[in-house]
Amino acid sequence: MAGPRVRLVVTADDFGYCPRRDEGIVEAFLAGAVTSVSLLVNGAAAESAADLARRHQIPTGLHANLSEGRPVGPARQGASSLLSPEGFFLGKMGFREAVAAGTVSLPQVREELEAQLIRFRELLGRGPTHVDGHQHVHVLPGVCQVFAEVLQANEVRFTRLPVERGVGGCAWLEAPARAFACSVERDARAAVGPFSRYGLRVEGGQTSIHVAPTPDLSSHRPSPAYHSPAGPCLPLMPQPPQVDGCLCGPEHLRPAHVCSPRIKSTSAGPGRHTHGPCPDS
Numbered sequence: 001m002a003g004p005r006v007r008l009v010v011t012a013d014d015f016g017y018c019p020r021r022d023e024g025i026v027e028a029f030l031a032g033a034v035t036s037v038s039l040l041v042n043g044a045a046a047e048s049a050a051d052l053a054r055r056h057q058i059p060t061g062l063h064a065n066l067s068e069g070r071p072v073g074p075a076r077q078g079a080s081s082l083l084s085p086e087g088f089f090l091g092k093m094g095f096r097e098a099v100a101a102g103t104v105s106l107p108q109v110r111e112e113l114e115a116q117l118i119r120f121r122e123l124l125g126r127g128p129t130h131v132d133g134h135q136h137v138h139v140l141p142g143v144c145q146v147f148a149e150v151l152q153a154n155e156v157r158f159t160r161l162p163v164e165r166g167v168g169g170c171a172w173l174e175a176p177a178r179a180f181a182c183s184v185e186r187d188a189r190a191a192v193g194p195f196s197r198y199g200l201r202v203e204g205g206q207t208s209i210h211v212a213p214t215p216d217l218s219s220h221r222p223s224p225a226y227h228s229p230a231g232p233c234l235p236l237m238p239q240p241p242q243v244d245g246c247l248c249g250p251e252h253l254r255p256a257h258v259c260s261p262r263i264k265s266t267s268a269g270p271g272r273h274t275h276g277p278c279p280d281s
Helices: 019-030 046-056 092-101 106-124 134-139 143-153 175-197
Strands: 009-015 036-039 060-064 131-133 158-160 201-203 230-234
Touching (some): 009 060, 019 046, 036 046, 046 106, 131 143, 134 175, 143 175
Parallel strands (some): 009 036, 036 060, 060 131
């Protein structure tokens, strides 16, 4: 008797970060290693990335960004709980700390998310196939409720549930990264209720593949085998160190210094792929 069918979704995050990264993502899609992308509409290369998605008919979702770079909505025009005094988002940990402290205005989260959806439609000429959060902001307490409401109102049916089973036992993962990944998993499990109440279908797990070079792979051990129908990956290309994918701000997206993703499978090769949790997706 045949077992249940599982659909494997391999999503490349941070599409629109910069032209070289986007080139690598498209190459991975054409090679069959990636099945969809998530677009940063406030990325430095968002417009050219949208052109690539249309040209190659790449299934594209919104990678909603509340933590890095500048907003695209009304927050650009004045003071906002989402921004630093310099007008940038608060950063991966700064945004989380502000949410925990209760200083983030959820109506302002809604405004920015709606503005990013509008911008997505301007760029692609259609709605997103899915919506997830850059650095998993969409599963944070309170924020996940806003996401669920806005996604339902915009007829978005799919989001990501960033649960990497067993990540807490990955002793090879540095303690801060492991603690962050565990906190994301706890938030994700708590977000199931709001997502389900608003009719969202969640990808029921995650395996992250962080594509990056290393001069010595001996200290970069692959993660245990995670079995999951979905997960983000970052197939990247080399680029100049001055390129800033989200137009600066605290903890801004780091430039990619990686090798070409000419890949036919997800097997690691020297200087090409390292596998494991990617908390920054």
